[in-house]
Amino acid sequence: xxxxxxxxxxxxxxxxxxxxxxxxxxxxxxxxxxxxxxxxxxxxxxxxxxxxxxxxxxxxxxxxxxxxxxxxxxxxxxxxxxxxxxxxxxxxxxxxxxxxxxxxxxxxxxxxxxxxxxxxxxxxxxxxxxxxxxxxxxxxxxxxxxxx
Numbered sequence: 001x002x003x004x005x006x007x008x009x010x011x012x013x014x015x016x017x018x019x020x021x022x023x024x025x026x027x028x029x030x031x032x033x034x035x036x037x038x039x040x041x042x043x044x045x046x047x048x049x050x051x052x053x054x055x056x057x058x059x060x061x062x063x064x065x066x067x068x069x070x071x072x073x074x075x076x077x078x079x080x081x082x083x084x085x086x087x088x089x090x091x092x093x094x095x096x097x098x099x100x101x102x103x104x105x106x107x108x109x110x111x112x113x114x115x116x117x118x119x120x121x122x123x124x125x126x127x128x129x130x131x132x133x134x135x136x137x138x139x140x141x142x143x144x145x146x147x148x
Contacts, residue, residue, distance in 0.1 A: 009080040014085075017089075033055075038131070056089065059089055060089070063085040099118075
């Protein structure tokens with residue numbers, strides 16, 4: 001039973017991250033921390049890195065805190081939660097930064113209905129270069145209207 005709850009905690013943390021990513025993007029990145037996110041919509045520098053990349057640090061710290069809660073304080077579900085957050089971050093990096101934005105030149109030839117839908121939805125979101133008006137959605141659960 002303990003293994004089942006451990007796995008459920010990992011999957012739950014991963015799934016909750018999809019909601020948190022949407023919420024953070026809509027209300028924080030396109031809200032009071034737009035100053036860090038805007039260079040993701042309108043590149044105003046020549047660096048490979050963006051100010052927007054600092055958002056990953058927040059989730060990395062949260063994941064590390066759950067790991068520490070497990071390793072130092074004996075919180076049994078700290079490790080699966082930390083791993084779930086880490087796996088979501090890795091998935092986000094692979095899908096958003098590598099597949100969609102091609103920050104590294106791999107996954108270029110993936111072409112299926114889901115891949116086209118994710119790219120289309122993200123492109124529509126990026127047409128809005130201002131803080132307001134851009135539709136926000138999660139990385140994995142994109143509205144059906146984008147899958148033509």
